[in-house]
Amino acid sequence: MKLLLTSGGVINKSIHNALVDMLDKPIDECNALCIPTAMYGHPWVGPGKKVWDFISGKEQNPMVNLGWKSVGVLELTALPSIDKDRWVPLVQETDVLLVSGGDALYLNYWMRQCGLADLLPSLSAVYVGMSAGSMVMAPSIGEIFVGWSPPDGEDKTLGFVDFAMFPHLDHEMLPDNTMENAERWAAGMNGPAYAVDDETAIKVIDGEVEVISEGNWKLFTH
Structure with missing residues (x-):
């Protein structure tokens, strides 16, 4: 799998260059x-x-x-109501998935309900997440990020990477997203945890992790 897990999107030249390097063509x-x-x-x-x-x-x-040749919309909540042969070939043929922020547990639920979660490991597409779109790749997100509650009441997510993410570090509109609070959050996580600001992304190719940053970040390990 090729993952570019961002906090605030493809916000600077370093993250942009990382994305270009991950794609098979311009x-x-x-x-x-x-x-x-x-x-x-x-x-x-x-x-x-x-x-x-x-x-x-x-x-x-x-x-x-960013100047893509074409952009389509894949709304996961609609997919369970249509045949998979209507949308699976489309996903298999695309070059990149652009996954927005929002609520990571809500996204996790619908990725599983529609079958996209099962499909992701087989895709050649680059997965570009922003905020919740990145957090959903972790094993869990931590209690402080629980908003929408899934039926099982847990904070577990897809687990395609072995680390968790605390996005929007030191964001001016999110006064609680401090390094001190990130450290408290990390202390309650099982496994590695990254706090990243919007100038930072985490590049993962076949399990190999690289931090791409023009800003501030920290890795917490137990």
């Missing part, structure tokens, strides 16, 4: 699918205008608006 030759599902589960971002801003590329965090 951005303007790549077809992308954007996944806004996580936004619906978060009270700050959806549904409504912000979902449209993400899909249309008007959002200030660069993802959809």
Whole structure:
């Protein structure tokens, strides 16, 4: 799997270069699918205008608006109601998945319900996550990030990587996202945990992890 796990999108040149290196061809030759599902589960971002801003590329965090050859929408909540042969070939043929922020547990639930979670390991597409879209790849997200409650009441997520993520470190609009609070969060996690600001991303290719950063980050280990 090729994962680019960002906090705030493809926000600087270093993260952009990492993405280009992960693709098999230039951005303007790549077809992308954007996944806004996580936004619906978060009270700050959806549904409504912000979902449209993400899909249309008007959002200030660069993802959809990077100059792709084409961009389509893959809405996970709709997929269980249609035959898999309507959407699985589309996902298998795409070059990149652009997965928005929002609520990581809501995203995890619908990834599993629709079958995308089972499909992801077999895809050649680059997976680019932002915030919750990145956090969902971890084994769990930690109690402080639980918003929408899944039926099982747990904070477990997909577990495609062995570390957890605390995004938006020191963000001016999120006063609780301090390094001190990140350290408290990490103390309650089982396994490695990264605190990352929006100038930082984590690149994972076939399990090999590399931090890409023009900002501030920290790895917590037990």
